[in-house]
Amino acid sequence: MGRIEEEIQQKSFKSEQNKAHVNLMFTFHHFSNSISKEIKKHKLTLQQYNVLRILRGAYPEFKRVGDVKAVMLDKNPDLTRLIDRLLTKEYVVRENCDQDRRQVNVKITKKGLVLLAQIDEEMEKWEDVLNRINVDEAKELNRILDKWRG
Numbered sequence: 001m002g003r004i005e006e007e008i009q010q011k012s013f014k015s016e017q018n019k020a021h022v023n024l025m026f027t028f029h030h031f032s033n034s035i036s037k038e039i040k041k042h043k044l045t046l047q048q049y050n051v052l053r054i055l056r057g058a059y060p061e062f063k064r065v066g067d068v069k070a071v072m073l074d075k076n077p078d079l080t081r082l083i084d085r086l087l088t089k090e091y092v093v094r095e096n097c098d099q100d101r102r103q104v105n106v107k108i109t110k111k112g113l114v115l116l117a118q119i120d121e122e123m124e125k126w127e128d129v130l131n132r133i134n135v136d137e138a139k140e141l142n143r144i145l146d147k148w149r150g
Contacts, residue, residue, distance in 0.1 A: 024145075038122060042115060047077045048086055049119070055092060055108035056116055062095060062105035091115060 004023040005011060013019035032046065039049045054068050069079050083106055086092040091112035097103035108116075133141065 035123075035126070039119065041122075042119060043089070044115075045082075047072070047074055047082055048091075050074065051079075051082060051086065052091060052108055052112050052116055055106060056113060059108050059113065062107040064097075065104045065106060068106065086112070 004019065004026060007026060008022070010022075013022065036046050039046055044052075050073050051068060054071055055063060065079060065083065069075070072079075083092060083094065083104075087094060089111075090109060092106050092108055095105050095107075097105060
């Protein structure tokens with residue numbers, strides 16, 4: 001990977017802010033596509049992986065489906081269908097709430113936890129990529145990204 005101008009074969013940008021935006025989007029897709037390839041080896045999508053990680057954080061408790069959706073990185077998926085697929089693979093279990101029949105709760109299973117542990121080991125190589133920037137650079141990047149989101 002080189003400079004953004006070389007990667008997308010564009011000589012100039014409207015502004016440095018525009019260049020930063022394009023660079024951010026390009027870098028996001030670069031990481032997303034690379035991680036997606038790793039996750040696909042386990043017959044998961046990035047959204048399914050994200051749900052499993054969220055549920056692992058709540059384990060051993062159930063989590064309301066609405067609360068899962070609220071903290072997902074991708075807010076657009078059909079969460080019901082996504083959870084149905086995870087149920088079929090036995091990575092999650094579902095229960096209806098006694099107080100509100102419309103509310104559904106989900107929990108990661110032991111099988112799901114084992115899968116995530118395996119994926120975690122495979123993803124350790126990403127630490128090398130992430131460590132290309134130091135702590136101060138990471139803090140500055142986080143500050144800038146938080147500022148951009150308002």
